[in-house]
Amino acid sequence: MKNIVIVFSICLLAGGLVSCTAIHSSANMNYYHGKNIPPEFFRVVSHSATEIAFEVRVKFRESQLYHLVLDGNTPLAEGWFPTIKGDQQSYVVTLKAKPGVEFVSGKPYRLCIGDQNPELVSVHSTNYNCTADYEFKLD
Numbered sequence: 001m002k003n004i005v006i007v008f009s010i011c012l013l014a015g016g017l018v019s020c021t022a023i024h025s026s027a028n029m030n031y032y033h034g035k036n037i038p039p040e041f042f043r044v045v046s047h048s049a050t051e052i053a054f055e056v057r058v059k060f061r062e063s064q065l066y067h068l069v070l071d072g073n074t075p076l077a078e079g080w081f082p083t084i085k086g087d088q089q090s091y092v093v094t095l096k097a098k099p100g101v102e103f104v105s106g107k108p109y110r111l112c113i114g115d116q117n118p119e120l121v122s123v124h125s126t127n128y129n130c131t132a133d134y135e136f137k138l139d
Contacts, residue, residue: 051096
């Protein structure tokens with residue numbers, strides 16, 4: 001009985017350490033700039049304190065990509081969105097801020113577009129490569 005308690009305690013401790021490591025690496029993710037796509041291919045269509053809509057005029061090969069609005073290396077809004085809609089030359093994506101987050105006019109932000117969910121990447125690495133990257137300020 002004593003051995004079972006010891007083994008169970010060790011398993012709990014090991015599980016706790018693994019979960020703390022995964023959370024820690026996700027919180028310290030580095031979002032590396034993607035290809036240097038001219039800013040003319042991106043446009044903020046509309047924005048409020050809790051959401052931003054972008055027009056993206058880039059033809060990606062993937063039918064959907066992961067979009068993030070970043071404040072430095074902190075994701076403020078994120079999710080998977082479709083990128084191809086028939087013969088259209090552009091697509092519009094609207095990202096909603098996470099609870100408790102507000103977008104502020106005049107503050108610099110980044111739109112990072114990638115092909116993976118950062119939480120999955122954080123299991124193996126603290127580096128996330130953006131396929132495309134757009135720096136902007138809200139008017």
